[in-house]
Amino acid sequence: MLRNWQAFQDLAKRFAGGDVCLRVAGLAGSARALAVAELLQIHPRPVLVIVASLADAHRFAQDLKFFGAPAFEFPEREPQLWKGGHHREAEAERAMIVRRLTAGEPIAVVVTPAALDTPLPAPGEFREGTLRLATKDSLDRELLLEALEKAGYERVDTVVEVGQWSARGGIVDVFSPMHPSPARLEFDGDDIESIRLFDPTTQRSTGSLDELLVLPLVAVPETADAGATRLLQYLPAGAPVIVDAPRLLDETSEDAPGRRPLAEIIAGRPRVELEVLAAGEADVTLEALSVDSYSGKFDRLVDDANRWRAEGFTVRLVAADPGQAEHLREILHDHDLDTRVVDALESPDSIAIVVGELSGGFAVPAVGLVVLAETEVFGARRRTLRRPKYQRGAALTAFTDLAVNDLVVHEDHGIGQYLGLRTMRIGDKDADFLLLEYADGNQLYVPVDRLDLVSKYLGADSGAARLDRLGGASWQRVKESVRAALREMAEELLKLYARRSVAQGHTFAGDS
Structure with missing residues (x-):
């Protein structure tokens, strides 16, 4: 969408040339991600994108x-102190990203400075731990099981999450980060007869593989010196680094005062710095403007869309899912604007609806493009909804609000049991932690200054509540299902609001 823009062509040429430092100004909001995505489409290569926070990492990766x-998104080191167990989802994500980088795949890895500083196993150690299994291979099954451990x-007993394995008879199931579902290996003696992917819910086969790559999970070492391997050592030589917030280059972290400045860490790498405001020292300026929020005022939205179309602009409205897109199409039709739901941004339609998740909209006058995200179209709505089975619970104002053995809900890890307050020595200071126990006896220490992450469990029957597993996917699945339920309810409300907005009322006579 930007490729015919001379300013962008200049940027792409310099990006391909590997400029040591390229400063780009003028990009607002998700237009930054559009520029990066189009650069990678023109010049495919691995790239690192450094952002300020985990929330920024999620938004930037989603926009890309x-x-x-x-x-x-490359996970940071887990901030809590763990006792027993692993955060296997994060370990699996690291393993998958590291593998793709070492293979030179043209991917964008979005990191925070803390994630960039996370110590990792050495590349040689990672390669040695990688298992490549193929049909008709002969190998000792017991040695395979030892290698998985x-x-x-x-x-x-049953594989449902990444980083798990099971064995029964001549069958070994394993869930490698390189695949979206687990694989089943069927043995005939020491020979692998077949490798099939399967649905962990139904256990039904979804396809066959000739080869299965089993990656070693990348756990963060508990202790590491300054010379330990970091993510940059897995990034191929010459791969560029994109800095979303150049102020990060010289900042020091209060959480890690010994960490080297970011500018020093990435020194010698080609880098692109994205500035919001156009500045005299910028090498390239790409003007992308923020857009107004219409907050459900569709008369004004339709007027502006028709004006943009008359001026030759391409207008794209973004909806989160197909149902929401269809509702938006109906609303616009009721306001005398006929549109289509299209599969791609670059369709011939002057005005169209695109399905996807985008953090915010923007306008690029130079190429005649306006993109409105769902938040600009509908605005941020606050709704009072029925509580789901798992709920945020009663907010805590102090740890004294809890009694030992109370059930609690941790925002990231789900239902656990409060075992009391513990004081631990961290460096040269004593610190207080809430001790929570989860399934399988695994324990989590939560700093008291992160009490906002924990709330009392308010289920109808606390005695029947099941503890979640630390590092497991069950809590994430619950949150996703709740989001889906909320979205469905929101869609029904949108339908109702749309019908009300076009319904014809009846004027009654005055009182007699």
Whole structure:
């Protein structure tokens, strides 16, 4: 969408040339991600995108995916203190990203400075721990099981989450980060007869593989010196680094005062700095403007869309899912604006609706493009809704609000049991922690200054509540299902509001 713009062509040429430092000004909001995505489409290569926070990482990666770039968030070190168990989802995500980088795949890895500083196993150690299994291979099944244990995989009765394996008879199931679902290996003696992907819910086969790559899970070492391996050592030589917030280059972290400045860490790498405001020292200026929020005022939205169309602009309205897109199409039709729901941004329609997740809209006058995200179209709505089975619970104002053995809900890890307050020595200071126990006896220490993450469990029957597993996917699935339920309810409300907005009322006579 930007490729015919001379200013962008200049940027792409300099990006391909590997400028040591390229300053780009003028890009607002998700237009930054559009520019990065199109650069990677023109010049495919691995790239690192450094952002200020985890929330920024999620938004930037989400926007990159919307614009067609393969993007991944690299997890930070877990901030809590763990006792027993692993955060296998994060370990699996690290393993998958590291593998793709070492293979030179043209992916965008979005990181925070803290994630960039996370110590990792050495590349040689990672390569040695990678298992490549193919049909008709002969190998000792027991040695395979030992290798899975060594690679950090958890033995379970039924494989449902990444980083797990199980064995029964001549069948070994394993869920590698390189695949979206687990694989089933069927043995005939020491020979692998078949490798099939399967649905962990139904256990039904979804396809066959000739080869399965089992990656070692990338756990963060508990202790590491300054010379330990970091993510940059997995990034191919010459791969560029994009800094979303150049102020980060010289900032020091209060949480890690010994960490080197970011500018020093990435020194010698080609880098692109994205500035919001156009500045005299910028090498390239790309004007992308923020857009107004219509907050459900569709008369004004339709007037502006028709004006943009008359001026030759391409207008794209973004909806989160197909149902929401269809509702938006109906609302616009009721306001005398006929549109289509299209599969891609670059369709011939002057005004169209695109399905996807985008953090915010923007306008690029130079190429005649306006993109409105769902938040600009509908605005942020606050709704009072029925509580789901799992709920945020009663907010805590102090740890004294809890009694030992109370059930609690941690925002990131789900239902656990409060075991009391513990004081631990951290460096040269004593610190207080809430001790929470989860399934399988795994324990989590939560700093009292993060009390906002914990609330009392308010289920109808606390005695029947099941503890979640630390590092498991069950709590994430619950949150996703709740989001889906809320979205469905929101869609029904939108339908209702749309019908009300076009319904014809009846004027009654005055009182007699």
